Amino acid sequence: MAKLYFRYGAMNSGKSTALLQAAYNYEERGQRVVLAKPRVDTKGDDQIVSRLGVTRTADVAFAPGDDVLEVFCAERARVREATGSDIACLLVDEVQFLEPEQVDDLLRIAILEGVPVLAYGIRTDFRTTAFPGSRRLLEVAHSLEELKTICRCGRKAVFNARTVDGRFVFDGDQVAIDGHEVTYESLCGACYLAESGGRLS
Numbered sequence: 666m667a668k669l670y671f672r673y674g675a676m677n678s679g680k681s682t683a684l685l686q687a688a689y690n691y692e693e694r695g696q697r698v699v700l701a702k703p704r705v706d707t708k709g710d711d712q713i714v715s716r717l718g719v720t721r722t723a724d725v726a727f728a729p730g731d732d733v734l735e736v737f738c739a740e741r742a743r744v745r746e747a748t749g750s751d752i753a754c755l756l757v758d759e760v761q762f763l764e765p766e767q768v769d770d771l772l773r774i775a776i777l778e779g780v781p782v783l784a785y786g787i788r789t790d791f792r793t794t795a796f797p798g799s800r801r802l803l804e805v806a807h808s809l810e811e812l813k814t815i816c817r818c819g820r821k822a823v824f825n826a827r828t829v830d831g832r833f834v835f836d837g838d839q840v841a842i843d844g845h846e847v848t849y850e851s852l853c854g855a856c857y858l859a860e861s862g863g864r865l866s
């Protein structure tokens with residue numbers, strides 16, 4: 666049976682690189698994959714960008730409210746029509762931005778459509794609270810796998826601290842709004858608590 670895999674990690678843990686590598690592994694064997702990404706803003710950012718320099722355009726984008734199962738089945742039909750071959754795997758980047766109901770559809774794609782789904786994303790936001798999509802994945806995915814990265818102190822990073830204009834901030838919206846220089850640093854629990862003054866969420 667096909668499965669839903671949630672591969673999660675802090676920022677800069679190489680999730681997009683791992684996704685593109687997985688896509689390459691399928692394609693090397695002559696199999697077709699679909700690359701997907703949530704559409705979180707109106708900028709139409711449909712690029713899957715690896716920090717190692719590889720970039721690919723997503724085949725489909727899931728907008729808020731989209732019926733993910735329907736979008737996938739339409740893409741599957743289109744690929745079959747155009748190439749005569751079926752889809753071997755659905756790969757989703759930035760999966761934390763999907764709605765919980767859309768994550769349920771990822772499970773349906775695996776179980777009912779028989780296509781494995783590899784979903785890559787961040788577990789928690791800068792306040793250490795789970796993204797709704799990630800929470801749902803932690804609940805329903807067949808397989809959970811952590812992609813690891815290192816904190817500045819050398820320990821494993823688990824949190825994503827936000828900086829605005831160069832300073833750590835611990836309040837604000839889950840998804841940062843444009844207008845300021847917003848960056849993220851992956852921190853271990855100890856370094857996060859040191860920066861937040863002991864605060865969590």
Ligand SMILES: [Zn+2]
Nearest residue numbers: 816818853856
């Ligand atoms: Zn640390």
